[in-house]
Amino acid sequence: NAGVTQTPKFQVLKTGQSMTLQCAQDMNHNSMYWYRQDPGMGLRLIYYSASEGTTDKGEVPNGYNVSRLNKREFSLRLESAAPSQTSVYFCASSEFYEQYFGPGTRLTVT
Amino acid sequence: QQQVKQSPQSLIVQKGGISIINCAYENTAFDYFPWYQQFPGKGPALLIAIRPDVSEKKEGRFTISFNKSAKQFSLHIMDSQPGDSATYFCAAANAGGTSYGKLTFGQGTILTVHP
Numbered sequence: 001n002a003g004v005t006q007t008p009k010f011q012v013l014k015t016g017q018s019m020t021l022q023c024a025q026d027m028n029h030n031s032m033y034w035y036r037q038d039p040g041m042g043l044r045l046i047y048y049s050a051s052e053g054t055t056d057k058g059e060v061p062n063g064y065n066v067s068r069l070n071k072r073e074f075s076l077r078l079e080s081a082a083p084s085q086t087s088v089y090f091c092a093s094s095e096f097y098e099q100y101f102g103p104g105t106r107l108t109v110t
Numbered sequence: 111q112q113q114v115k116q117s118p119q120s121l122i123v124q125k126g127g128i129s130i131i132n133c134a135y136e137n138t139a140f141d142y143f144p145w146y147q148q149f150p151g152k153g154p155a156l157l158i159a160i161r162p163d164v165s166e167k168k169e170g171r172f173t174i175s176f177n178k179s180a181k182q183f184s185l186h187i188m189d190s191q192p193g194d195s196a197t198y199f200c201a202a203a204n205a206g207g208t209s210y211g212k213l214t215f216g217q218g219t220i221l222t223v224h225p
Binding site: 004033040041042043044045048058059090092094096097098099100101102103104 | 114116119142144151152153154155156159199203211212213214215216217218
């Protein structure tokens, strides 16, 4: 039982490049979330998926897209990376209120 | 728009002391208030949570105090240990009758417990 897994762990992109962050959970949770963590800002919700087949914007969705591929997987895509997207990205899943977080992806955009 | 404000940003406590972290919220529709603990290089993990129908919840050395009228809640860590050194986040959610809660996080507090 791995919980929530994220790939890659680290990534460096040049401005304008694209990439997809992958997230998978093996807890059979209905809801999944993407957050970004920046110093002094806490964690801010980018997008979430309340259940398979649905996605909704969170607090900071601009510059990102998501896909809920199936119940287990929820990916986050940066179409044209910008330095402002340098951050640590966390995926989480939940069945009710308690959210379980993955280990994070540290992304640097130069 | 920061709906949950957390203080202090950093806190240094001696081993055996009491650590206190405070949070204030604006949205009266919030009905779930968790605290998360995060160690360096790891994702946050749920530490303890409270609903607004109680004023206090205790789990071991960790206690949440909740003041609904003041729209404030706090985390108390009794007998603080060096292993408690981590970043702590308060959060709030409004489930609104759904089966999940979108969390709004505070800014985080870096706790250092000196031996």
